[in-house]
Amino acid sequence: MKKLILGTAALAxxxxxxxxxxxxxxxxxxxxxxxYNFINDAGEVDGFEREVGDELCKRAELTCExxxxxxxxxxxxxxxxxxxxxxxxxxxxxxxxxxxxxxxxYYPPTASxxxxxxxxLDVTSAIVAAQTATxxxxxxxxxxxxxxxxxxPEETVAAVRNGEADAVFxxxxxxxxxxxxxGGELVFVGDAVPLGGGIGMGLRExxxxxxxxxxxxxxxxxEDGTLNTLLKKWFGEDTQVYGEDGAAxxxx
Amino acid sequence: MFSYCSDPDTLETFRWFSCYLTTGVHMSFYVAxxxxxxxxxxxxxxxxxxxxAGAMAARSHFLPLRWLGKVYIAVVRGVPxxxxxxxxxxxxxxxxxxxxHKMLCSGWDQPIRQGSDFVVCQAAKMPLSTAPQFIHETYxxxxxxxxxxxxxxxxAANVLFGGMRAVPHAQLExxxxxxxxxxxxxxxxxxxQMWVYALPGLSNLWMVLIKATPLxxxxxxxxxxxxxxxxxxxKTSKFTxxxxxxxxxxxxxxxxxxxxxxxxxxxxxxxxxxxxLTHGQATSGGETQRKxxxx
Numbered sequence: 001m002k003k004l005i006l007g008t009a010a011l012a013x014x015x016x017x018x019x020x021x022x023x024x025x026x027x028x029x030x031x032x033x034x035x036y037n038f039i040n041d042a043g044e045v046d047g048f049e050r051e052v053g054d055e056l057c058k059r060a061e062l063t064c065e066x067x068x069x070x071x072x073x074x075x076x077x078x079x080x081x082x083x084x085x086x087x088x089x090x091x092x093x094x095x096x097x098x099x100x101x102x103x104x105x106y107y108p109p110t111a112s113x114x115x116x117x118x119x120x121l122d123v124t125s126a127i128v129a130a131q132t133a134t135x136x137x138x139x140x141x142x143x144x145x146x147x148x149x150x151x152x153p154e155e156t157v158a159a160v161r162n163g164e165a166d167a168v169f170x171x172x173x174x175x176x177x178x179x180x181x182x183g184g185e186l187v188f189v190g191d192a193v194p195l196g197g198g199i200g201m202g203l204r205e206x207x208x209x210x211x212x213x214x215x216x217x218x219x220x221x222x223e224d225g226t227l228n229t230l231l232k233k234w235f236g237e238d239t240q241v242y243g244e245d246g247a248a249x250x251x252x
Numbered sequence: 253m254f255s256y257c258s259d260p261d262t263l264e265t266f267r268w269f270s271c272y273l274t275t276g277v278h279m280s281f282y283v284a285x286x287x288x289x290x291x292x293x294x295x296x297x298x299x300x301x302x303x304x305a306g307a308m309a310a311r312s313h314f315l316p317l318r319w320l321g322k323v324y325i326a327v328v329r330g331v332p333x334x335x336x337x338x339x340x341x342x343x344x345x346x347x348x349x350x351x352x353h354k355m356l357c358s359g360w361d362q363p364i365r366q367g368s369d370f371v372v373c374q375a376a377k378m379p380l381s382t383a384p385q386f387i388h389e390t391y392x393x394x395x396x397x398x399x400x401x402x403x404x405x406x407x408a409a410n411v412l413f414g415g416m417r418a419v420p421h422a423q424l425e426x427x428x429x430x431x432x433x434x435x436x437x438x439x440x441x442x443x444x445q446m447w448v449y450a451l452p453g454l455s456n457l458w459m460v461l462i463k464a465t466p467l468x469x470x471x472x473x474x475x476x477x478x479x480x481x482x483x484x485x486x487k488t489s490k491f492t493x494x495x496x497x498x499x500x501x502x503x504x505x506x507x508x509x510x511x512x513x514x515x516x517x518x519x520x521x522x523x524x525x526x527x528x529l530t531h532g533q534a535t536s537g538g539e540t541q542r543k544x545x546x547x
Contacts, residue, residue, distance in 0.1 A: 024382045032482065034491045039482060041492055043276035065385060069472060073338075077472070080342055080370045081349070081377065099368055154485035158498055177488040181495065206366040 024063045025210070026083035027053050031068040033153055033174060035234045036089035036107075036199075039068075048234035049087040052106055055226065056201075059217040072132060072151060075099060078204060085203050085214070089171065091135045091196030101205045103215045105198025106227060108240040112136050115175050116167035116189040117160060123190050126166035129156040135196045136169045160186065173235050260493045272494045281479040285510070288465045288476055291393070295400045296458065302405025307412035313434075321409070328406035336403055337470050341395050345378070352376040389473070396471045400461070407457050415450030416442055420534065448529045448537070455522040459515055480507055 029037045031045055040046035045066040057064035067083045078086055078100060091110060092102045112135075114123050124144045130137040132149040140147040148165050150156045157178060159165040168175070172192050179186045201218075203211045221227040228241040256263065257271035272278070309321025328336070349372045353364065357373035364371060374380070379387045419442055427437040468475040484500030530537040 026381055032485070034488070038491055039277055041275040041277060041494065043280045046491075067385065067388070068474070070469070073472075076342070079368045080346060081372065082345075082472075084381070152481065152485075154481070154498075157486065158500075161498065177490045178486065181488045204369045204371070206362075206369045206371050 024065060025057065025085060027057075027064050027066050028069050028074060028078060028083035028086045028088065029066060030071045030074065030088040032071075033089050033171075034177070035173060036171075037087070048107075048230060049089070051230055051234075052221070052227065053085075053087050053201075055221060055230075056106075056214055056217040059220055060213040062213070070151075075202070078202060081204075084207065084210065085201050087201050089174075089199055090202055092198055092200045093135055093138075093196055095138075096202070099205075100202045101207070101211055102200035102202055103211055104218055105200045106218050106221070107199035107231070108242065109194055109196055109198045111172045111192040112139070112169060112195050113172040113175055113192045114167045114169050114189040115157070115160065115179055115186050117163075117186065119187055119189060121166055121189045123167055123169075127164075129159040129165035129168045130170065131156055134170075136171075139193065139195060140169050157186075173239075176236075268494075275494065277479075277483060280474065281476070281483055284474060284476045284479050287393070287473065288468070291397060291400070291465060291468065292462065294397050295404065295461065298397060298401040299404040299408055299457075299461070300454075302401050303408025303410075303412050306405060306409025307416060310409065310413050311416060325406050325409050325413070328403060329410065333403060333464070333467065334470065337399060337467055340402075341399055341471055344395060344398070346370055348378050349376055352378060392472055396468055396473055399471070400464070404457060404461055404464075407460075408454065411453035411457065412446065412450050414453065415446040418449035419445045423534070445533065448526075448533050448535060451522070451526055451529060455518075455526075458518060458522070462515055462518065463511065476507055476510070480504055 029045055029049060031037055031039045033047075035048050037045060037047040037049045045068065050066065053064065053066070069077055069083070071088070074086055074088060074090075075096070077083065086100070089107075090096070092105060096102070114121075114128070116123075116126075127146045127148060128140045128143075129148050129150060130140050131153050132151055137147060137149055148159065150159060153170060153174060156165075156168045156170060157175075160168045167189055175188070179188060201214055203214070218227070222242045231239050231241050254267075254271060254274070256267060257274075260268055260271050263271065306321050306324050309317050310325060312318045312321065349370075350364065353360070353372040353376035356375045360373050362371065379391050423441055423445065424437055427441045432440065466475060466477040469478045480503035481500060484498065484503035486498050487495050489495040526537075527541075530541060532538060532542075
């Protein structure tokens with residue numbers, strides 16, 4: 001009997017705690033895609049999305065906690081409820097819209113670029129590396145080039161360095177710092193390609209209330225220019241920013 | 253960590269490395285080694301218990317129990333580890349949440365399956381979404397232990413089943429002739445003698461288990477292989493104070509040495525256990541030991 005009472009009390013207590021503060025939002029990210037998201041020297045999630053995400057949570061008056069997850073299983077773990085949002089440089093595409101919902105974009109439609117070991121490569125017939133299950137991988141598969149897929153962005157670049165692939169196709173912003181510091185080993189090949197509908201926050205389709213909250217918070221960040229400030233801080237002065245009306249406009 | 257680490261660019265090599273190797277991320281790397289050792293320390297006995305129960309069930313005189321034991325051994329051994337790890341953990345997690353949902357959320361009127369979404373009420377979440385990340389990681393860790401134990405338990409069950417059958421039949425008949433019951437024969441005659449036959453198979457399993465720990469990453473646990481890949485990857489000066497090129501090879505070399513050293517120590521220990529178990533047994537090994545003492 002005593003055990004039963006104790007058990008009930010414990011149950012009531014934990015349930016009460018859950019109802020008292022049930023608005024901790026778990027934010028899923030990959031942590032391997034600078035400058036969008038990465039692990040800093042102290043071992044914490046850092047980057048553009050960390051700052052935007054924290055600001056969004058503040059505006060939506062939510063308590064947020066960051067969670068790392070492998071890119072391959074990032075959507076399955078969202079729909080099965082292990083965390084509540086995805087902010088992982090994920091472009092808004094029709095295929096993904098079928099499984100999850102997106103907020104409006106917080107990063108304008110992205111430019112993707114080829115990087116190879118030498119200029120003058122014909123990227124439509126070369127061997128091109130891209131990360132699995134990304135819009136870049138989908139684009140390469142249809143471009144006529146031979147696609148080799150890797151689980152992490154790091155491995156796609158390593159494939160070019162060790163000659164396994166002729167070029168890597170990824171977000172321009174991810175490639176810029178790598179090319180700059182490669183000392184001429186890596187160069188951009190061809191022109192940048194605009195892809196996708198911008199980067200948005202992914203949520204479960206049943207979570208409409210939460211999506212509306214974040215949507216409103218993103219709109220307010222676009223309006224008062226804080227989002228543009230963060231974009232410039234992480235992606236440089238020349239990056240695309242949002243205009244007065246919230247639509248994407250080119251940089252200064 | 254050290255006071256001179258504030259400006260790593262100016263440091264000479266030795267000091268640079270002393271700072272680099274003591275950053276927060278590297279601490280996580282070192283903790284991951286402890287995680288792997290802890291996983292092994294917990295999983296091995298639990299898997300052995302699963303295996304013992306499975307083997308006992310498989311040779312039970314009670315038919316349904318025997319079927320249960322045989323089906324467990326056959327199914328789990330037959331399914332590829334990776335498929336089992338990806339499917340079983342999500343299914344187990346959802347089953348726990350489903351049960352809690354049924355118990356705790358009486359006022360809930362929406363369906364649990366909404367399209368591809370799995371939605372339970374906040375109070376049924378396991379662990380609660382308000383729980384600190386530490387709790388989530390511990391919960392994930394124990395899911396991993398259970399999964400490893402079930403998978404390796406099935407292999408262990410088969411090994412122990414074989415070990416039990418290898419005990420000379422004359423021993424069991426003698427026990428019966430002395431008037432021992434089935435239960436007494438099992439615990440006093442069969443079990444003490446079967447280990448010596450089961451140990452080579454079990455030691456094989458232990459080695460495989462050691463090398464299977466990188467599967468932890470599939471379960472969302474940041475193990476040593478994850479960190480080696482993350483830390484060894486190219487780092488540009490924009491995002492870290494310690495930029496470096498692709499150092500994954502060196503990190504994986506460290507893992508290689510770790511695993512080799514660990515399996516070597518295991519071999520030595522298992523060899524000693526074998527010598528102890530052989531003592532006084534009616535096997536050729538036991539006979540050799542006896543003669544060595546006599547001469």
